[in-house]
Amino acid sequence: MARLDLDLLGKSFGDTTAVAGVSLNVGDGELVSLLGPSGSGKSTVLRMIGGFERPSSGRVLIDGVDVTHVPPERRPTGMVFQSHALWSHMTVFGNVSFGLRLRRVPREEIAKRVEATLELVGLAGYGERLPNQLSGGQQQRVALARSLVLEPKILLLDEPFASLDQHLRERLRDEVRDIQKRLGITALFVTHGQDEALALADRIVVMRDGRIEQVGQPGDIYAAPRTAFVAGFIGAMNMLEGAITDGRILAGGLHLAAAGSGPAHLAIRPEDIEITDSGEDGHVTVRRMIDFGSHVVIDSSLADGSHLRLQTTKGVRVGEGERLGVRVRHYMVFAEALRDPIRYRGAGVDMLPNMELNYA
Ligand SMILES: Nc1ncnc2c1ncn2[C@@H]1O[C@H](COP(=O)(O)OP(=O)(O)OP(=O)(O)O)[C@@H](O)[C@H]1O
Numbered sequence: 001m002a003r004l005d006l007d008l009l010g011k012s013f014g015d016t017t018a019v020a021g022v023s024l025n026v027g028d029g030e031l032v033s034l035l036g037p038s039g040s041g042k043s044t045v046l047r048m049i050g051g052f053e054r055p056s057s058g059r060v061l062i063d064g065v066d067v068t069h070v071p072p073e074r075r076p077t078g079m080v081f082q083s084h085a086l087w088s089h090m091t092v093f094g095n096v097s098f099g100l101r102l103r104r105v106p107r108e109e110i111a112k113r114v115e116a117t118l119e120l121v122g123l124a125g126y127g128e129r130l131p132n133q134l135s136g137g138q139q140q141r142v143a144l145a146r147s148l149v150l151e152p153k154i155l156l157l158d159e160p161f162a163s164l165d166q167h168l169r170e171r172l173r174d175e176v177r178d179i180q181k182r183l184g185i186t187a188l189f190v191t192h193g194q195d196e197a198l199a200l201a202d203r204i205v206v207m208r209d210g211r212i213e214q215v216g217q218p219g220d221i222y223a224a225p226r227t228a229f230v231a232g233f234i235g236a237m238n239m240l241e242g243a244i245t246d247g248r249i250l251a252g253g254l255h256l257a258a259a260g261s262g263p264a265h266l267a268i269r270p271e272d273i274e275i276t277d278s279g280e281d282g283h284v285t286v287r288r289m290i291d292f293g294s295h296v297v298i299d300s301s302l303a304d305g306s307h308l309r310l311q312t313t314k315g316v317r318v319g320e321g322e323r324l325g326v327r328v329r330h331y332m333v334f335a336e337a338l339r340d341p342i343r344y345r346g347a348g349v350d351m352l353p354n355m356e357l358n359y360a
């Protein structure tokens with residue numbers, strides 16, 4: 001177990017600013033996901049924590065000790081890299097035991113620890129295999145075992161399962177979480193996948209252009225994104241461009257109550273839109289219906305041609321070209337003139353006199 005503090009951590013490569021002053025505190029045994037678009041600096045942050053990249057500015061502290069200039073092998077961290085390179089000429093045992101042999105751990109202890117770790121990742125009995133005799137998922141487990149066997153206080157995982165199919169990825173992700181909680185390791189997990197982050201993390205860090213855009217618990221980030229970027233990045237979201245005048249936002253032909261003025265984004269989750277009726281005076285036109293079994297997604301067009309995605313309960317059937325009336329249960333307005341977004345609850349698409357405003 002260890003506590004990790006990043007203090008204004010920055011990294012530039014020539015003219016490129018990869019990481020621009022990231023500060024973050026991670027508690028003992030916490031699992032934090034770093035999420036963000038490609039190139040937003042996630043791997044660079046992880047590599048600086050692991051000691052594989054020298055920061056241009058700022059500090060890394062582990063349990064309050066400044067390790068900014070400590071080499072990787074002397075940090076209590078273990079890293080599983082984005083492209084896991086197992087040594088192909090070495091057996092699974094050879095790969096997993098490598099770090100222990102470097103540390104001159106006695107032979108019997110190595111055997112014991114490797115065996116226990118392989119068991120932990122579900123690979124008991126695979127020690128004599130070569131990497132090319134393993135499936136992709138098994139290779140990822142070996143990469144994980146190679147880090148875990150060194151008993152790191154902080155585990156750094158850089159998209160370890162990106163190359164695997166969804167089922168396997170979900171299973172390994174759950175296993176990693178089990179292991180991490182069981183051993184009480186502090187962990188940072190980089191992922192592209194928002195579902196993965198929502199399912200896995202105690203807290204999510206959303207990164208953009210080398211900066212932290214928002215930090216919070218998964219449910220909070222989903223329900224209360226602080227910026228239009230986070231709103232659009234985490235979970236499915238309809239983002240409509242529009243403008244606020246006279247207490248209303250007009251976007252995509254929708255007309256809803258809103259404070260403020262000027263250009264703004266109207267953000268509505270697909271599951272926050274309810275179908276009220278079907279008929280010629282409807283607000284949207286059905287383009288496509290996708291039946292996921294557990295729920296139904298409807299892609300529709302608004303009056304001005306912009307798209308609106310609705311999610312509804314299973315069994316709902318609509319036809320292409322059908323016009324639907326909708327009610328928006330909950331929406332958010334992001335305006336440049338507003339320092340923070342405002343979340344609204346309730347009411348139909350045309351402003352109702354009794355609409356309740358919810359200033360979050
Ligand atoms: N060694 C390097 N030399 C020059 N630029 C680099 C180097 N490593 C990273 N960068 C740049 O720094 C920025 C952040 O890269 P980083 O690998 O941290 O992104 P990432 O968020 O991990 O992206 P991805 O999701 O694609 O893995 C990018 O613009 C990248 O091109």
Ligand SMILES: [Mg+2]
Nearest residue numbers: 042043044082
């Ligand atoms: Mg990366």
